[in-house]
Amino acid sequence: MSGTRQIQPVFALLNKARDRVGKIKHKIMVLSGKGGVGKSFISSMLALALAEKGYKVSILDADIHGSSIPTILGLHGMRHFADEEGILPVEGPLGVQVVAINLMLDSPDAPVVWRGPLKSRAITELLAKVKWPEGDFLVIDLPPGTGDEAITVVQTIRDLSGAVIVTAPNMLSELIVSKAINFVVKNNVKLLGIVENMSYFKCPGSDVEYNLLGRSTGEELAKKYQTKLLARIPLDPLIGRALEEGVPYLLAYPEGEAAKAIRSLAEEILRIVQS
Numbered sequence: 001m002s003g004t005r006q007i008q009p010v011f012a013l014l015n016k017a018r019d020r021v022g023k024i025k026h027k028i029m030v031l032s033g034k035g036g037v038g039k040s041f042i043s044s045m046l047a048l049a050l051a052e053k054g055y056k057v058s059i060l061d062a063d064i065h066g067s068s069i070p071t072i073l074g075l076h077g078m079r080h081f082a083d084e085e086g087i088l089p090v091e092g093p094l095g096v097q098v099v100a101i102n103l104m105l106d107s108p109d110a111p112v113v114w115r116g117p118l119k120s121r122a123i124t125e126l127l128a129k130v131k132w133p134e135g136d137f138l139v140i141d142l143p144p145g146t147g148d149e150a151i152t153v154v155q156t157i158r159d160l161s162g163a164v165i166v167t168a169p170n171m172l173s174e175l176i177v178s179k180a181i182n183f184v185v186k187n188n189v190k191l192l193g194i195v196e197n198m199s200y201f202k203c204p205g206s207d208v209e210y211n212l213l214g215r216s217t218g219e220e221l222a223k224k225y226q227t228k229l230l231a232r233i234p235l236d237p238l239i240g241r242a243l244e245e246g247v248p249y250l251l252a253y254p255e256g257e258a259a260k261a262i263r264s265l266a267e268e269i270l271r272i273v274q275s
């Protein structure tokens with residue numbers, strides 16, 4: 001009967017996780033079939049754009065190996081603390097509550113060398129042991145692909161409001177989108193739509209769009225998969241500058257081309273989850 005004894009704590013943990021995140025109304029996962037398309041940037045900026053509108057927002061960095069949300073949000077040198085009820089999120093800009101493995105490490109550049117089952121367990125533990133505040137939104141940033149982390153999130157949080165798929169215009173975009181969409185559909189998660197990041201570039205003062213990474217296919221992809229193109233986010237060199245300055249882009253450059261697109265993405269998501 002030792003098997004029963006081992007299984008029980010996992011169920012208890014899952015139930016605790018469901019109970020704790022149950023206090024948050026809308027839970028949104030951000031994923032892509034591919035790396036480097038801007039998932040973490042979009043998750044962080046979406047969280048800030050929703051917080052700007054007065055919503056109470058939390059963000060979970062579910063990328064165990066490549067945790068980058070703390071850096072994007074400018075949380076340098078900050079750490080999680082715990083009290084008798086659990087791990088306390090770190091308060092980020094505009095009151096966004098941030099939970100990330102990197103905020104628990106002795107040094108943010110220490111590598112996390114966990115294999116699949118440990119990564120899954122770590123995500124469930126984070127969901128269960130963090131004292132998530134009551135709130136309107138939980139944005140979940142995932143690592144590239146549809147592996148352990150994404151599976152754990154969909155299996156643990158059964159009442160996800162939906163998934164946002166991030167892509168970028170290049171030859172692989174269709175493959176990226178179809179993998180991510182198949183994952184979402186197979187797991188009975190609502191597909192909120194597609195975000196085409198790095199979609200185009202406009203020179204300052206000009207309205208001409210240059211497709212630096214390739215033809216923009218967001219609209220076609222959305223049609224093909226019967227979903228919405230939620231936003232086309234332009235390439236903006238100020239995003240890199242904000243990172244260097246250690247200030248979140250949306251706050252550092254609120255008038256930036258991409259900042260405007262991110263705010264309209266937040267409005268689009270609000271329309272969908274509130275309809």
Ligand SMILES: Nc1ncnc2c1ncn2[C@@H]1O[C@H](COP(=O)(O)OP(=O)(O)OP(=O)(O)O)[C@@H](O)[C@H]1O
Pocket residue numbers: 032034035036037038039040041042063066068142143144197198199233234235236237239240243258
């Ligand atoms: N629209 C954009 N314009 C300019 N730079 C961007 C844009 N979007 C993201 N970036 C930059 O591209 C890089 C990759 O972005 P990000 O880390 O968010 O991608 P990711 O999909 O989360 O990557 P990973 O798959 O490794 O988790 C970062 O340096 C980010 O600042």
Ligand SMILES: [Mg+2]
Pocket residue numbers: 039040041063066068142143144
């Ligand atoms: Mg990322």
